[in-house]
Amino acid sequence: xxxINLLIDIVLLTMLVFTTIAIVRSxxxxxxxxLSGIYSLLSANIFVVLDAVDVxxxxxxxGAGISTVLMLATIGITGYEQKKRRSISRIxxxxxxxxTGAVLVYGTLDMPAFTNPSNPVHEHVAPRFxxxxxxxxxxxxxxxxxxxxxxxxxxxxxxxxxxxxxxxxLSLLGIREKKTDPVYTEPPPRPILQVMAKFMIxxxxxxxxxxxxxxxxxxxxxxxxxxxFSVAIILYTLTFSQxxxxxxxxxxxxxxxxxxxxLIYGGTxxxxxxxxxxxxxxxxxxxxxxxxxxxxxxxxxxxxxxxxACVMILIFFAFISRxxxxx
Amino acid sequence: MNFIxxxxxxxxxxxxxxxxxxxxxxxxxxxxxxSRAHAxxxxxxxxxxFIISGLVLQSGFNLVTVKMIFIVVLLWLTxxxxxxxxxxxxYQTGLKPKLAITRKESSKRTQS
Amino acid sequence: xxxxLYNYWVVIFxxxxxxxxxxxxxxxxxxxxxxxxFQSSVFMLYISMGKVAGGTAPIAxxxxxxxxxxxxxxxxxxxxxxxxxxxxxxLALVIRIKESYDTVQENEILELDRISDEETQA
Amino acid sequence: xxxxxxxxxxxxxxxxLARAFIGPTVYDRILAVNMFxxxxxxxxxxxxxxxxxxxxxxIALVYALINFVGVIAVLKFVERFPPPSAxxxx
Numbered sequence: 263x264x265x266i267n268l269l270i271d272i273v274l275l276t277m278l279v280f281t282t283i284a285i286v287r288s289x290x291x292x293x294x295x296x297l298s299g300i301y302s303l304l305s306a307n308i309f310v311v312l313d314a315v316d317v318x319x320x321x322x323x324x325g326a327g328i329s330t331v332l333m334l335a336t337i338g339i340t341g342y343e344q345k346k347r348r349s350i351s352r353i354x355x356x357x358x359x360x361x362t363g364a365v366l367v368y369g370t371l372d373m374p375a376f377t378n379p380s381n382p383v384h385e386h387v388a389p390r391f392x393x394x395x396x397x398x399x400x401x402x403x404x405x406x407x408x409x410x411x412x413x414x415x416x417x418x419x420x421x422x423x424x425x426x427x428x429x430x431x432l433s434l435l436g437i438r439e440k441k442t443d444p445v446y447t448e449p450p451p452r453p454i455l456q457v458m459a460k461f462m463i464x465x466x467x468x469x470x471x472x473x474x475x476x477x478x479x480x481x482x483x484x485x486x487x488x489x490x491f492s493v494a495i496i497l498y499t500l501t502f503s504q505x506x507x508x509x510x511x512x513x514x515x516x517x518x519x520x521x522x523x524x525l526i527y528g529g530t531x532x533x534x535x536x537x538x539x540x541x542x543x544x545x546x547x548x549x550x551x552x553x554x555x556x557x558x559x560x561x562x563x564x565x566x567x568x569x570x571a572c573v574m575i576l577i578f579f580a581f582i583s584r585x586x587x588x589x
Numbered sequence: 590m591n592f593i594x595x596x597x598x599x600x601x602x603x604x605x606x607x608x609x610x611x612x613x614x615x616x617x618x619x620x621x622x623x624s625r626a627h628a629x630x631x632x633x634x635x636x637x638x639f640i641i642s643g644l645v646l647q648s649g650f651n652l653v654t655v656k657m658i659f660i661v662v663l664l665w666l667t668x669x670x671x672x673x674x675x676x677x678x679x680y681q682t683g684l685k686p687k688l689a690i691t692r693k694e695s696s697k698r699t700q701s
Numbered sequence: 702x703x704x705x706l707y708n709y710w711v712v713i714f715x716x717x718x719x720x721x722x723x724x725x726x727x728x729x730x731x732x733x734x735x736x737x738x739f740q741s742s743v744f745m746l747y748i749s750m751g752k753v754a755g756g757t758a759p760i761a762x763x764x765x766x767x768x769x770x771x772x773x774x775x776x777x778x779x780x781x782x783x784x785x786x787x788x789x790x791x792l793a794l795v796i797r798i799k800e801s802y803d804t805v806q807e808n809e810i811l812e813l814d815r816i817s818d819e820e821t822q823a
Numbered sequence: 824x825x826x827x828x829x830x831x832x833x834x835x836x837x838x839x840l841a842r843a844f845i846g847p848t849v850y851d852r853i854l855a856v857n858m859f860x861x862x863x864x865x866x867x868x869x870x871x872x873x874x875x876x877x878x879x880x881x882i883a884l885v886y887a888l889i890n891f892v893g894v895i896a897v898l899k900f901v902e903r904f905p906p907p908s909a910x911x912x913x
Contacts, residue, residue, distance in 0.1 A: 266826045273833050275711040282718045284844045294734055296852040303863045310867050313769040314748045315758045315879045320781045326889045334900040336792040340799045355725035363717040375705035377754040388770040402761035404771040420779040427786035434793040458670045466888050485782045497892045500899050577789045584796055599824055606831035613838035622850050629858050640865050656880040660887045667891035671857055678898050679850040682905045757876050
């Protein structure tokens, strides 16, 4: 890591520290949400500086789009301000935190230096992924090949966790469909925004598709594409109305598609079992192992994208329809 | 030839940096929201244009250039709209510009 | 060199700030924000570990032979999406708590619980 | 030359960060976050050239698309639930 990169890294991390201090000290929930937005932008920058482009991509889509929207929807329901009165003392938590922090810092003193290529973490599994994956799996993006092929089990678990979170949110909140139609006025209340949104939404969807299918070669993949797609629908909901969005993508369809995505992922595994390989071993999907890997990764990334997009849109619908009930 | 391109992109990048920093100073030093918004939104678009064109000069013509042109187009479209929406909702929720207040006071003063 | 461990110390600082917010704050949403900071400090730790000096992003290209470690990236990429899903679950719980207790302050919730316990015993 | 640009963008980010900390109105914070987003796009673009792998322009592109959505969401929220006093949110 050259000096200038190290300097940029340190400056960004220091900004992150200040942002965190501001978040911890702030009382206004709105300021906290805005600072969390900055926090996520900064951490995406740091991920880029530390070479984790795929992670930065995910953080970009999640942190700038969905996280802010969900936090704001919740604050809209629960109210703006923290109360001034504090009943818990601050001393005990501070002591606990300082002792734990001191122990952890003491622990880092034995750690090998940052970015050293001979660190233990770089010596075991990673060299095989780096050296073998372009020939074994046949795609240049090692993150995608590890995600979808070598560690396919893990990713399947993650997709199921996301799906389970959806089930939890839906059983806690549910989605209310409004009975009354929204009122349309001429001209619409926010003409410039609506024109702009109409222009942007096709771009966002096109970009989501690009990310979905270009994930083998550049940063991207199913997770990112799903989140970006859901951001397009969120933009539509924000500039038009919730009823319009629910007519466009009805929740009952989304629920089935979210389940279908998990089914596609698991089904690929079962097909590879039936064809005589191991579970999620794509080599047997086609005559040529490399082609099999290609098909397998393409199919399961599609399943991941479908599930993530539907889950995010449904969670968003659940939150804003709650907000209509208790203003 | 290379030297000319390098010099041009230096000039573009430095101009972009200058505009960005002047916008940042504006957002920090001005004493009222509307003038801060003015400083930020006016410099933002040109800063993006200069920095990205400096990069385009360096990269030549390929997929990266196309993406960068997309970035410029998108930021030029969204950034003014965002500024407009921001200032409009600030005005509608009752944040009065300082200028309007002082003008009203001064007109009162001249009347009396 | 002292800067060799700077990343890890920032990670520890973030982790402890999140921890402090989690235990010292009275407001449930702020607790969730603290939890998120804690979570992202772990992300930062993994990504810092994956960086290799002189390496670039792990996407194979011509003429590059040092890549950063792709494994932490995979773990954190999925963790971010799972993190937003679980955060939304926590926020949904906060909304339900607000609806049934009409407050999101922890001490007031505990107080209301205590009152209802006493009523059932009496 | 890219290093100088990177540092200049970092300075701009720092100043915008200071504005986001001190507020005082909610709109100032939104403005600072918006500016921060634009500068993040530029930073990622320039950093790609600094490390000589500029093909990751996708991240900058996704920010250019999604930052807009974040700002619009915040504005919708502020309009529906106006802060207690528009002058200051502290």
